Amino acid sequence: xxxxxxVVDNITKTFGGVVANKDVSLKVKKGGITGLIGPNGSGKxxxxxxxxxxxxxxxxxxxxxxxxxSTFRVQQIARLGLLRTFQQTRIYGKMNCVENMLISIxxxxxxxxxxxxxxDSETQENADRLLEFVGLYxxxxxxxxxxxxxxxxxxxxxxxxxxxxxxxxxxxxTAGINPTLINGLIDRLKRANEEFGITLFVIEHNMRxxxxxxxxxxxxxxxxxxxxxxxDEVQNDQRVIDAYLGAH
Amino acid sequence: MNTGFAKSVxxxxxxxxxxxxxxxxxxxxxxxxxxxxxxxxxxxxxxLGGQMGYNSLGNIFFFGVGMYAAAMIxxxxxxxxxxxxxxxxxxxxEFSFSQYFTGMTVGFTVAALxxxxxxxxxxxxxxxLRGPYFAIGTLAIATVAGxxxxxxxLVGGGGGLSLPNFPGEPSGSRxxxxxxxxxxxxxxxxxxxxxxxxxxxxxxxAIRDDEEKAEGMGIRTLQHKTxxxxxxxxxxxxxxxxxxxxxxxxxxxxxxxxxxxxxxFMVLMVLLGGKGxxxxxxxxxVLFHIIKELTWTxxxxxxxxxxxxxxxxxxxxxxQGIMGWLMEKYxxxxxxxxxxxxxxxxxxxxxxxx
Numbered sequence: 375x376x377x378x379x380x381v382v383d384n385i386t387k388t389f390g391g392v393v394a395n396k397d398v399s400l401k402v403k404k405g406g407i408t409g410l411i412g413p414n415g416s417g418k419x420x421x422x423x424x425x426x427x428x429x430x431x432x433x434x435x436x437x438x439x440x441x442x443x444s445t446f447r448v449q450q451i452a453r454l455g456l457l458r459t460f461q462q463t464r465i466y467g468k469m470n471c472v473e474n475m476l477i478s479i480x481x482x483x484x485x486x487x488x489x490x491x492x493x494d495s496e497t498q499e500n501a502d503r504l505l506e507f508v509g510l511y512x513x514x515x516x517x518x519x520x521x522x523x524x525x526x527x528x529x530x531x532x533x534x535x536x537x538x539x540x541x542x543x544x545x546x547x548t549a550g551i552n553p554t555l556i557n558g559l560i561d562r563l564k565r566a567n568e569e570f571g572i573t574l575f576v577i578e579h580n581m582r583x584x585x586x587x588x589x590x591x592x593x594x595x596x597x598x599x600x601x602x603x604x605x606d607e608v609q610n611d612q613r614v615i616d617a618y619l620g621a622h
Numbered sequence: 623m624n625t626g627f628a629k630s631v632x633x634x635x636x637x638x639x640x641x642x643x644x645x646x647x648x649x650x651x652x653x654x655x656x657x658x659x660x661x662x663x664x665x666x667x668x669x670l671g672g673q674m675g676y677n678s679l680g681n682i683f684f685f686g687v688g689m690y691a692a693a694m695i696x697x698x699x700x701x702x703x704x705x706x707x708x709x710x711x712x713x714x715x716e717f718s719f720s721q722y723f724t725g726m727t728v729g730f731t732v733a734a735l736x737x738x739x740x741x742x743x744x745x746x747x748x749x750x751l752r753g754p755y756f757a758i759g760t761l762a763i764a765t766v767a768g769x770x771x772x773x774x775x776l777v778g779g780g781g782g783l784s785l786p787n788f789p790g791e792p793s794g795s796r797x798x799x800x801x802x803x804x805x806x807x808x809x810x811x812x813x814x815x816x817x818x819x820x821x822x823x824x825x826x827x828a829i830r831d832d833e834e835k836a837e838g839m840g841i842r843t844l845q846h847k848t849x850x851x852x853x854x855x856x857x858x859x860x861x862x863x864x865x866x867x868x869x870x871x872x873x874x875x876x877x878x879x880x881x882x883x884x885x886x887f888m889v890l891m892v893l894l895g896g897k898g899x900x901x902x903x904x905x906x907x908v909l910f911h912i913i914k915e916l917t918w919t920x921x922x923x924x925x926x927x928x929x930x931x932x933x934x935x936x937x938x939x940x941x942q943g944i945m946g947w948l949m950e951k952y953x954x955x956x957x958x959x960x961x962x963x964x965x966x967x968x969x970x971x972x973x974x975x976x
Binding site: 426448449452453457458460464465466467468469470473476477478479480481482486488489490491492493512513515516517533537 | 817819820821822824825827828830831832834835836837838839840841842843845846849898957958959960
């Protein structure tokens with residue numbers, strides 16, 4: 375067993391003539407928090423989508439816990455314990471928060487007849503605890519679609535935790551959240567990493583957040599890996615600064 | 623709380639009506655058999671259409687499949703089917719009491735199973751389709767089935783076939799089929815009430831709200847969709863078998879696969895009552911059946927126009943249905959609330975008063 379959870383090796387993904395990812399390689403360290411940054415349109419979300427099996431890749435290999443997953447489908451990969459959240463928050467809008475949580479149980483642990491399982495108090499308590507953790511306990515009987523955008527992000531995060539993933543990939547967790555809530559969210563992400571032992575892989579635009587959070591950062595630009603390293607190394611890398619200021 | 627008591631009163635009332643109405647008004651027993659059939663139609667359509675967000679226009683297919691499967695078994699257990707249905711046959715076919723009921727038991731069981739098998743096989747094909755494509759794909763299944771059976775000589779083709787006659791008084795047969803349809807409606811309702819309380823109910827709701835998210839969370843979506851359709855097919859198959867015997871004569875286009883009448887009614891009833899709820903389809907079915915019978919009685923000649931107007935009004939202006947409207951108007955009746963909101967409000971009042 376290597377100490378990397380996800381190993382992406384030389385993957386390329388094109389949409390028609392547009393090269394979204396070109397020979398991208400990276401490693402997500404087990405138990406750590408890895409960041410992925412890059413200007414708009416640099417291929418971050420495409421890379422996420424490739425990893426979780428949302429679309430097939432053109433070439434290269436993706437390994438999760440030493441298992442090749444580049445040909446697997448979304449549900450299979452999710453059931454391996456590799457989960458992602460969406461940039462455009464996705465929750466089940468017409469169901470209330472508790473129901474959203476109860477259906478987010480780890481489906482890799484369920485068999486055919488578990489489909490018809492009744493609600494049990496253990497799952498219920500777990501859901502309540504996690505809703506409390508993200509600060510939505512009082513709103514738990516509201517329909518998820520009636521929550522504010524920021525609250526929906528928190529709910530999506532809680533649902534992901536409910537799934538007990540080994541690796542959680544977050545696509546811009548702080549986008550659209552008001553600045554006072556962001557600190558609380560960073561704290562919760564760190565706690566999820568430390569207390570629940572979930573490896574995090576985070577796309578983030580907010581430099582303050584990612585520098586605070588990640589222990590290792592990759593920077594994509596124009597679909598290619600531009601730089602990697604510790605947060606302060608990446609922050610001071612001239613190529614990264616140029617990419618963000620548009621010198622490329 | 624009082625709601626629990628109110629609910630049990632409601633259940634007792636419905637049961638009492640179902641049992642005593644046909645005794646008080648024996649002339650209307652056929653109408654009431656149809657009413658329970660409508661309730662079954664609406665409840666089974668809502669599994670996919672309301673709870674799972676897949677608008678099927680072809681659920682009537684399973685109704686016809688069940689009807690034909692049962693009829694074929696009931697006849698062929700005792701006579702040669704080809705001879706029975708041949709236009710030149712003209713023989714006398716009698717079924718004794720035990721033959722009649724044995725055939726029915728076996729026939730109904732096979733009807734349910736064949737419908738489920740069809741649902742599993744066809745599910746593989748149509749669940750790749752989404753939105754309007756799913757609706758059109760399923761409609762095609764039902765329409766094609768009707769046309770195919772029309773050309774199938776073994777079961778009488780477009781001329782249809784008669785079912786075994788009830789060995790006894792005609793009133794006995796009416797009571798029998800009324801009871802069967804009533805019990806099936808109760809069974810369907812109870813089963814779905816339980817089903818929606820399990821994890822399965824949550825999972826199909828999740829598929830309705832955001833299927834891509836559901837896949838991303840690892841829910842086995844195809845498995846859930848197939849099982850949901852199979853449950854629908856199971857109850858519709860039995861309903862078709864009962865209705866075929868109740869009608870005593872079946873033919874493909876008007877009775878077994880009537881996509882333009884029953885097939886559309888089931889959608890309309892659910893929309894009227896409120897989709898995605900347990901009681902919505904029941905209320906919608908009862909209301910629809912009453913409206914339909916009234917227009918047939920008092921607006922004869924204009925009944926289809928009246929029905930068309932009802933469809934347009936429901937679809938254009940009242941999509942949420944009765945239950946959906948209640949839910950918007952009185953969300954707290956359905957448990958949608960903020961915990962401690964009242965307490966916080968009074969705290970704020972106190973604060974302001976200081």
